[in-house]
Amino acid sequence: MRLANSLPTHVSIFEVGARDGLQNEKPVTTEDKLTLIEQLADAGIKRIEAGSFVSPKWVPQMADSKDVFTALKPNDLQDQSSIRKAGVVYSALTPNLKGLELALDAGADEVAIFGAASETFSQRNINCSIEESIARFEPVMAMAKARNIPVRGYVSCVLGCPYEGDIAIDEVARVSEILYKMGCYEISLGDTIGVGTPIKARNMVEAVAKLVPVKKLALHFHDTYGQALANIQACLDTGISVIDSSVAGLGGCPYAKGASGNLATEDVVYMLHGMGIETGIDLHKLAKAGHQISQVLGRQNGSKVAQAMPLD
Numbered sequence: 252m253r254l255a256n257s258l259p260t261h262v263s264i265f266e267v268g269a270r271d272g273l274q275n276e277k278p279v280t281t282e283d284k285l286t287l288i289e290q291l292a293d294a295g296i297k298r299i300e301a302g303s304f305v306s307p308k309w310v311p312q313m314a315d316s317k318d319v320f321t322a323l324k325p326n327d328l329q330d331q332s333s334i335r336k337a338g339v340v341y342s343a344l345t346p347n348l349k350g351l352e353l354a355l356d357a358g359a360d361e362v363a364i365f366g367a368a369s370e371t372f373s374q375r376n377i378n379c380s381i382e383e384s385i386a387r388f389e390p391v392m393a394m395a396k397a398r399n400i401p402v403r404g405y406v407s408c409v410l411g412c413p414y415e416g417d418i419a420i421d422e423v424a425r426v427s428e429i430l431y432k433m434g435c436y437e438i439s440l441g442d443t444i445g446v447g448t449p450i451k452a453r454n455m456v457e458a459v460a461k462l463v464p465v466k467k468l469a470l471h472f473h474d475t476y477g478q479a480l481a482n483i484q485a486c487l488d489t490g491i492s493v494i495d496s497s498v499a500g501l502g503g504c505p506y507a508k509g510a511s512g513n514l515a516t517e518d519v520v521y522m523l524h525g526m527g528i529e530t531g532i533d534l535h536k537l538a539k540a541g542h543q544i545s546q547v548l549g550r551q552n553g554s555k556v557a558q559a560m561p562l563d
């Protein structure tokens with residue numbers, strides 16, 4: 252696969268704050284989640300991960316995902332209560348067939364399966380080996396295909412694992428290729444604990460891009476070590492044009508000790524706009540959404556840009 256070697260003119264932000272973010276914060280009300288999701292859509296974000304259909308015993312913060320998606324269902328003539336915004340895709344995380352069935356019932360537009368390039372992380376996160384997870388994903392893919400539901404694929408620990416340390420790039424590429432060949436329309440490469448550095452990040456993307464078209468890849472970098480923006484910048488001219496991020500830098504991962512939030516959406520949007528790369532996002536509205544949810548959580552806003560920006 253030949254890499255692009257020029258910067259994209261547009262980057263699509265895949266906002267994960269309401270899922271990856273809030274899954275690792277103290278629980279908030281469904282109403283607060285819906286306010287956040289509405290504000291993110293109003294700020295111009297077109298792809299919003301709104302919840303996750305996993306075991307409520309494992310991740311209680313996502314236990315109300317059914318209610319969240321119900322409020323996002325398209326309006327019908329009787330019911331005008333939906334907060335759905337036209338043109339926005341609302342997606343859900345689904346680890347297995349049960350998760351998919353729940354997500355479909357609740358009306359998710361698309362779903363994501365999530366695997367890992369680390370055996371130990373796979374066990375701790377979804378209670379099975381990498382190979383077992385792939386077997387679990389097969390029926391999920393089959394049912395999603397039958398129902399015309401797009402499936403995204405995550406690969407965790409692409410630049411390091413909280414339990415195993417360094418992870419072989421070949422393993423990252425192998426798992427990514429399997430998920431892609433199973434039918435995932437996009438593979439999101441997760442630096443779950445934010446340990447990556449720019450050259451490593453780029454080498455990893457180049458290795459994966461030999462097996463999965465680079466246009467089908469997304470970057471999902473946590474900012475634990477403050478490297479996420481630098482890592483993204485190092486990968487931007489490979490042809491990648493999708494970046495996952497979390498408003499106000501919310502969250503982390505409950506099965507990755509020390510993982511801070513994803514890169515703050517405000518920070519990456521500010522950087523991209525400054526580089527002349529469009530996102531379609533109103534930074535001012537986005538920062539307001541981030542401030543509001545940070546206030547609800549009683550935590551400091553994790554976006555440096557939002558902290559620096561004057562807001563009325």
Ligand SMILES: CC(C)(COP(=O)([O-])OP(=O)([O-])OC[C@H]1O[C@@H](n2cnc3c(N)ncnc32)[C@H](O)[C@@H]1OP(=O)([O-])[O-])[C@@H](O)C(=O)NCCC(=O)NCCSC(=O)C[C@@](C)(O)CC(=O)[O-]
Nearest residue numbers: 304305306309346349350365376377378405407408441443
């Ligand atoms: C995958 C399982 C369910 C396996 O968990 P398990 O215990 O092996 O599953 P099981 O099939 O034996 O079922 C055990 C119980 O869970 C229930 N169950 C089973 N499936 C579901 C479901 N879908 N929804 C709701 N309930 C479910 C099932 O009904 C049963 O209930 P019980 O009989 O005990 O009352 C569990 O390990 C789990 O839920 N893990 C969640 C892990 C998680 O959400 N992690 C965070 C997201 S991943 C992430 O953040 C990384 C990412 C994506 O952002 C990228 C990156 O940054 O790297």
